[in-house]
Amino acid sequence: xxxxxxxxxxxxxxxxxxxxxxxxxxxxxxxxxxxxxxxxxxxxxxxxxxxxxxxxxxxxxxxxxxxxxxxxxxxxxxxxxxxxxxxxxxxxxxxxxxxxxxxxxxxxxxxxxxxxxxxxxxxxxxxxxxxxxxxxxxxxxxxxxxxxxxxxxxxxxxxxxxxxxxxxxxxxxxxxxxxxxxxxxxxxxxxxxxxxxxxxxxxxxxxxxxxxxxxxxxxxxxxxxxxxxxxxxxxxxxxxxxxxxxxxxxxxxxxxxxxxxxxxxxxxxxxxxxxxxxxxxxxxxxxxxxxxxxxxxxxxxxxxxxxxxxxxxxxxxxxxxxxxxxxxxxxxxxxxxxxxxxxxxxxxxxxxxxxxxxxxxxxxxxxxxxxxxxxxxxx
Amino acid sequence: xxxxxxxxxxxxxxxxxxxxxxxxxxxxxxxxxxxxxxxxxxxxxxxxxxxxxxxxxxxxxxxxxxxxxxxxxxxxxxxxxxxxxxxxxxxxxxxx
Numbered sequence: 319x320x321x322x323x324x325x326x327x328x329x330x331x332x333x334x335x336x337x338x339x340x341x342x343x344x345x346x347x348x349x350x351x352x353x354x355x356x357x358x359x360x361x362x363x364x365x366x367x368x369x370x371x372x373x374x375x376x377x378x379x380x381x382x383x384x385x386x387x388x389x390x391x392x393x394x395x396x397x398x399x400x401x402x403x404x405x406x407x408x409x410x411x412x413x414x415x416x417x418x419x420x421x422x423x424x425x426x427x428x429x430x431x432x433x434x435x436x437x438x439x440x441x442x443x444x445x446x447x448x449x450x451x452x453x454x455x456x457x458x459x460x461x462x463x464x465x466x467x468x469x470x471x472x473x474x475x476x477x478x479x480x481x482x483x484x485x486x487x488x489x490x491x492x493x494x495x496x497x498x499x500x501x502x503x504x505x506x507x508x509x510x511x512x513x514x515x516x517x518x519x520x521x522x523x524x525x526x527x528x529x530x531x532x533x534x535x536x537x538x539x540x541x542x543x544x545x546x547x548x549x550x551x552x553x554x555x556x557x558x559x560x561x562x563x564x565x566x567x568x569x570x571x572x573x574x575x576x577x578x579x580x581x582x583x584x585x586x587x588x589x590x591x592x593x594x595x596x597x598x599x600x601x602x603x604x605x606x607x608x609x610x611x612x613x614x615x616x617x618x619x620x621x622x623x624x625x626x627x628x629x630x631x632x633x634x635x636x637x638x639x640x641x642x643x644x645x646x647x648x649x650x651x652x653x654x655x656x657x658x659x660x661x662x663x664x665x666x667x668x669x670x671x672x673x674x675x676x677x678x679x680x681x682x683x684x685x686x687x688x689x690x691x692x693x694x695x696x697x
Numbered sequence: 698x699x700x701x702x703x704x705x706x707x708x709x710x711x712x713x714x715x716x717x718x719x720x721x722x723x724x725x726x727x728x729x730x731x732x733x734x735x736x737x738x739x740x741x742x743x744x745x746x747x748x749x750x751x752x753x754x755x756x757x758x759x760x761x762x763x764x765x766x767x768x769x770x771x772x773x774x775x776x777x778x779x780x781x782x783x784x785x786x787x788x789x790x791x792x793x
Contacts, residue, residue: 355700358770358773359766362769362770363769408748409776409780433780434784434785435748435749435780435781435783435784435787436748436749436750436784436786436787437748437749438729438749438750438784438786438787439749439784439785439786439787441786442785442786443785458748461747461752462747462748464732464750464752465729465732465747465748465749465750465752468729468731468732468750513701513745513747513752516745516752516753517752539763539766540762540766568755568756568758568759569745569753569755569759575732575733575752575753576735577732577733577734577735578732578752581731581732668772668773
């Protein structure tokens with residue numbers, strides 16, 4: 319366990335922070351972590367308060383639960399209310415608000431909604447209940463989409479005819495591009511996502527340095543991984559380099575997982591456009607089932623409202639997802655919007671910036687503010 | 698939901714269906730290893746598991762690291778483990 323000990327070594331963390339402080343000098347840097355898992359680590363371990371004040375982290379749109387727009391939740395609720403349907407979903411999605419309540423409310427109203435851990439569980443429910451129709455609410459980036467794809471291949475091979483998928487799978491690159499095109503955001507680089515990259519590899523990110531002139535370093539999920547990746551970003555900038563680098567090479571390969579990518583391509587194709595909460599419509603960012611899998615497409619089998627619903631006015635998830643404001647700067651944060659009664663999606667998942675901050679960040683920030691006051695009081 | 702849980706392969710339980718028996722924190726479960734078909738997985742290998750599928754092969758050190766880091770997450774990890782434990786398709790008792 320020497321490796322773990324090293325990683326948990328506070329001296330190593332201090333050395334990295336000293337390195338980051340020296341590299342940053344007097345300049346201000348803003349880096350976006352794309353992945354919700356990173357956001358969780360950052361808040362859980364108070365990384366923002368370990369870093370010098372002039373190195374700022376901005377939380378990106380990489381939480382699959384947080385980017386589902388209200389209209390799609392309404393569609394899910396409507397599917398769940400169809401007669402004879404058993405609607406299956408990951409637990410995280412149950413509290414995501416639609417315009418007329420969430421899946422938990424639909425379940426309380428009598429819809430047969432079942433929480434599953436895996437799309438394979440949903441398929442098993444379908445095979446165990448041939449007289450019922452089973453719909454799987456598929457969400458997630460390229461980390462999760464290959465699992466849905468493989469499940470659909472199995473369903474097809476086994477000739478299961480009472481199983482359909484309501485696909486809300488999304489891809490990581492288009493929102494990155496949308497953020498880079500956004501005029502109200504000034505970034506100096508990205509912490510690239512960890513698990514998504516195990517599937518897509520490093521190549522899809524090359525446009526970030528080549529077209530937008532910003533470095534990207536794919537990072538692991540340990541606090542020290544995050545600090546290391548930040549120091550790699552700063553080193554690139556100070557050495558005048560601008561590249562895609564891989565801090566998480568223990569798990570992420572340059573080429574990703576070619577088999578998973580091939581399975582994805584066999585089952586899914588890009589939608590012309592897909593709506594993201596807070597980011598609006600982004601072209602070629604969502605995945606739908608290919609015509610060969612039309613029999614398994616819930617959107618073809620059932621009528622859904624398919625209506626676009628604007629986010630609640632008070633909710634500022636969009637600005638949080640783009641990193642324009644911090645969670646605590648949102649008007650409803652911690653008052654109308656809490657993990658128990660979320661108004662916006664960022665408060666729902668433990669990977670959402672608002673929930674992570676609500677659960678962990680508040681204490682760290684309060685401590686930092688208190689300490690800051692103390693140091694101002696003492697001359 | 699994007700958690701990857703480390704597990705150790707005990708045996709390939711069904712070659713055609715790409716199923717393997719894994720040990721996750723002392724609990725034996727069945728997972729799908731179809732996404733790692735090219736990795737030539739053997740018993741004793743470590744993998745990161747996501748929604749019932751092995752998503753990447755890792756070494757023992759990375760497994761220990763990932764586990765330690767997950768345990769620090771507390772509630773989120775416990776919920777994920779509980780969900781994994783309750784997964785119908787991965788039950789080890791149904792025989793396969």
